[in-house]
Amino acid sequence: MRNKRKYIRTTGIILLFCVVLLNTACASKQKEKVVLELKQGLLSLIPLNQNAVRVQFFQPGSAPMEELIYTEKLPVPEYEVTEDKQSLVLSLDEISVEFDKGTEVLTFKDANKRIILQEKVGGRFMKVSSVQNEPTYQVEQRFVSPKDEYIYGTGQFQDGYLNIRGLTRRLTQVNTQISIPFILSSKGYGLLWNNYGLTDFNPADKFVELTPANASGEAVTVNTTGTSGNVRETRQTYSFTASVEVPRSGSYSLLLDVGQRMARKYYLVIDGQKIVDVNNLWLPPTTSAIVELTAGKHDIEVQGERNDKPVLYWRPVSEETVFRSPVAQMLDYTVFAGNGDEVIASYRELTGPAPMMPLWSLGYIHCRERYNTQAELLENAREFRERKLPIDIIVQDWQYWGKYGWNAMKFDEDRYPDPRSMMKELHEMDVRLMISVWSKIDAQSEVGRQAKEKGYYIPGSDWIDFFNPDAAAFYWQNFRTGLLKYGIDAWWQDATEPENDDLQNRRINREQTPGEVYRNVYPMYVSKTIYEGLRQDDPDRRAMIFTRSGFSGMQRYAAATWSGDVGHDWETLRRQIVGGLGQMATGLPWWTYDAGGFFRPGDQYTNTGYHEQLIRWIQAGTFFPLMRVHGYMSNTEPWRYGEKVEHIIARYLDLRYRLLPYIYSQNAAVSFNGSTLMRPLVMDFPEDRFALEQNYQFMFGPSILVAPVVESGVNRMKVYLPECAAGWVDFWDGTPHKGGIFTDINVDLMKTPLFVKAGSILPLGPQKQYAAEETEQPWEIRIYPGADGSYSVYEDEGINYNYEKGQFSTFDLKWNNSDKTLTISDRKGSFAGMKERMAFNIVIVTPESGTGIYQSKVNKSIVYEGKSMVISL
Incomplete structure (x- = not known):
């Protein structure tokens, strides 16, 4: 006993x-x-x-x-x-x-x-x-890992694997890779x-070093990015060869290390069969794959750069999960x-809640590399408004500092003569500004000379030593006096890995500590410095920090990430969706990508094949936590690509803005309840094997299933509808579908497959040009029948931290499917500027009503004044 x-x-x-x-x-x-x-x-x-x-x-x-x-x-x-x-x-x-x-x-x-x-x-x-x-x-x-386990997480990687059970990965911070040592399992x-x-x-200890064989193809000169701005590189492909012998047939996990801080290409062939073929101007130094090999000898070929020193590691896939540091x-x-929500909620309770993102951050973020002058930036902001294309944030990328040196924390007045008036005009248009600020400072700039005198650099680099509290305070002081004074709204902390995994073999924290000890947490220190500075010196403005890297716990610093400097092709689009879902499984809730790809084709404005890619990137990004476009050496505004592309983009901007009541309520769920907005299917369907195997489908909040189009020329597409007792309803045509089945869906360029869980209630706002626009138009309350359902609507001022003082309101929507009644609860709470009366158009979704982006047939119109109502439909 x-x-x-x-x-x-x-x-x-x-x-x-x-x-x-x-x-x-x-x-x-x-x-x-x-x-x-x-x-x-x-x-x-x-x-x-x-x-x-x-x-x-x-x-x-x-x-x-x-x-x-x-x-x-x-x-x-x-x-x-x-x-x-x-x-x-x-x-x-x-x-x-x-x-x-x-x-x-x-x-x-x-x-x-x-x-x-x-x-x-x-x-x-x-x-x-x-x-x-x-x-x-x-x-x-x-750890023991049963064969039927599915594992997700470790952050945002470029290998294309969502289920990482048995996969070998090396967790380091580099451009396009965000390493977070957290996994989420289907086993609960x-x-x-x-x-x-x-x-x-899942480290692999067996390895082979490949030897150079020959150069292949012509050398090519490319424009790319570096830590000092735009650079040109001459690149030529070289072949490397080796052979390996495996003792038995089965599944093997491979890790290819190119032997440099960053890769330019992954190309791996085994016995003439292509295993990996990925090109980009920048890639992480390692990539992974799982392959089937027979016992015996296998010929290996890797293609890469002349200076690569490729090593291929391998291990049998077995019933175990391994962590090694x-x-x-x-x-x-x-x-x-617990389930996905219970796990992430507990993690956030222990590591810090994610603050509410500003309402305006959930609209459209427009970015390009880059606006060169104050006049150019303002001209494009005006044109968004003139064309009635919704926008909330316009972004000033790097090099606005001009003659003052890299990241000098000041505008070059030759090109930006009056930043205060620029901000004033943007705010009069109800447009916010995000600006790029680096953790790297030119040592010859005024700020850099002071940093060097005080010993605030990581020795041998131009990166500020944020591990030294005095250096972090110095950085913030110059940030505050140089930029914060203009009323800039959001902060883009670029290259915070620091770029190229640059803490190796360096000393940090006044040279007291090997950089390897804190190798993956530099981005957290940067975000902490900025967030705590903003809370102290700009306390009435809700913070938004946008950064290229992250780590566990960083959600408490209002930090969002994106997938870095990626290409534009279909394979890259697929890998970004997978990478984003991998990051969502780690508890960091705010993420997006460069819609359209950062590196774009030279004929992007006339290339119809690229136009199809751009549309699909934007359609998928409409259902990410943040919606953003960016491109290198590009004018990325929608009208540059012709009327057809602009029209489709405008429709999805309208959809994003109509969804804002739903999205903002989920913003509150992320902050208050530890929820996740962009949800790998393991979070909602952990026992549905077919759902667990879908790499590109995901839930957007609790109700919307998104199945992005990730291939060219698709007019019919197979979508898996996860097991759900009441089934699903097609967002576009109102057709009901059973759950637990694959279904073929007609697709055109205007449509990406969307399904809503039966029993859901979607609160949709009116069309807007910016998130906080006041309008007398009613909300549309869409009810997807087939099961009882509920939804809690959250509102606050959207721009400050008064919600932390209890200044917000909520009301519940409850649908009784059997007696066809919608109950709206009493409103709880209040906040400055709250609408006492709200007009609602209530729609029961059928093939004849409540479909698509725009409002249609209404079942009943009501005015809600904060008191409980029961509406029979």
């Missing part, structure tokens, strides 16, 4: 105990954890939340790392510890972890005592190592690997139990 002991915190006092275990010395229940003394070291089980337990394995006397991820000081949750001869169990309401005294394995179970995750026997590993001649540890943990758990440096996911103080991970 198990000897069960319950320990409850009372008046801040925690009981201590010590029991003898079979193969361990002692277990003690301290104030916030249980510590097991093993022969190899100390193992701590730390309850963080009712569904979250942190595990740490370390050597006695080891100093813990600075806590960067878990910043929220929550009360220690009540938990139980029970033990018998075989095991010790720590139990909370929604998770338990069992320590097996014989194998020393940890097993995690959910509230129903179902195993969700288990360590492998002998899978805990800690080895003394060094970095820059300083002592450190290499740590590794292996999430796992955060608590390490700030490089992490290998070469630089660590301890082995440290946290397991969260």
Whole structure:
């Protein structure tokens, strides 16, 4: 019989105990954890939340790392510890972890005592190592991964894999790759690997170095970007060859490392079969694939740049998931139990909520590389308004600093003579400005000379050492005095990796620490500096920070990311959608891409093939957390591409703005409830195998299924409708469909497949030119019949932090499908400028009503004055 002991915190006092275990010395229940003394070291089980337990394995006397991820000081949750001869169990309401005294394995179970995750026997590993001649540890943990498990996450990668079970990845921060050591499983758990440096996911230890064979093709000179602006490079393809021998037939995970800080091309052929073929002006240094190989010898060819030194790593795909970090103080991970929403909500509760994004940030963000003058920027903003194309943010990209030096935090008055008047005119048009600011500063600029004198650079680089609090404060002081004074609305912190994974072999924090220790968290330090500065010095303006890289916990700094400097082709479009969904699985909620691709074809304005690509990029991006266009050396405004393209883009801008009541309410759900707006299907359909295998479909909020068109010339498309008891309704024509089936959908250039879950209620606003535009036009409340449903509508001022003081309102919409009634609840709360009376057109969606982008047939029109109403339909 198990000897069960319950320990409850009372008046801040925690009981201590010590029991003898079979193969361990002692277990003690301290104030916030249980510590097991093993022969190899100390193992701590730390309850963080009712569904979250942190595990740490370390050597006695080891100093813990600075806590960067878990910043929220929550009360220690009540938990139980029970033990018998075989095991010790720590139990909370929604998770338990069992320590097996014989194998020393940890097993995690959910509230129903179902195993969700288990360590492998002998899978805990800690080895003394060094970095820059300083002592450190290499740590590794292996977990059991059943064949039917699907795993998502680790951030935004360019390998095209959404389900990463068995896949090898190297987590570093570079342009187009955002590395976040968090995974979400279909088995009902999430796992955060608590390490700030490089992490290998499912590392492959077998490798072969490829040898140069010959050059192929003509050398090509290209325009591209660098840390000092636009650059021209001459590139020529070289072939590299090798052979590998595998002992048995089966699935193998491959990792190709090109041997440079950034790649220009991935091209991998095995036995004449093309495995990977990706071109871009910039790519991460590694990429991954899973292939089937027969036992025996295989010929390998890689194509790349002359200076590449490619190495191919491989490992058999097996029933395990592995995390390994070469630089660590301890082995440290946290397991969260629950479905996707429960996991992410708990993660945010512990690491900090995502602040509300401004209302205007959820409209259209227009960007190009670049506006060259104040006059040019204003001219294009005016034309958006004249053409009645909705827009909320126009973006000034780099080099506005001109003669003052890179990122001098001032405008060159030769091209931007009066930034204050520029801001005034933009705001009079109800257009906001986002501006590019870098963490790199020209050492010859006025600000740079001061930084150099004070020792605020990371030695050997032009990157500010944000790990040094004095350097971060210096950066913010110049940011505030140089730019904040103009009333700029949003901040684009570019190249915050820092670019090219530039902390390797460098010293940080006044040269006290090897850069490898904090290799992946530089973007967090940058965003923290800007966000905390804005909250202090611009407290009445809701912050929006846009940054190219991220890390766990960074959501608390109002930081959104995008997928970096990508190409424009169909394969790149597909990889960006997958990459974005991979990031959504890690708990960072705000993301987008350069719609249309950053690197575009030279004939983009007349190339009809590219026009099709551009339209599909924009259609998919309409349903991302943020909607944005950008392009290199391009005038990206919709009218540049002809009337047909402009017309289609205008329709999707209208749709985005009509959806704003829905999107903004989900913005509140992200902030208050830890929700996710762009949702990989594992979040809503974790037991539907076919849903889990869809790489490009996703949910937009709780109601809308998006199936982007990601190939050329599509006029009929197969879409999977996940298992859903009441089925789905086609957004465009109102046709009902069963769930759990594949269905063929007619597609044209005007339409991307959209389906709404039966029982959903969609609040749609009127057409607008900007998010906060006041209009007397009614909202449309679309009811998708077939099941009962509800939706909570959230409103506030949209521009400040008064919502943190309780100044917001909500009301609930509830549909009773059997008696065909819609109930609108009493409005709760209030805020300055709230509309006391709201006009609603209520529509039950059928093939004859409530379809497509614009308002149509109405079942009933009402005026809502904040009091409960029951409407029979």
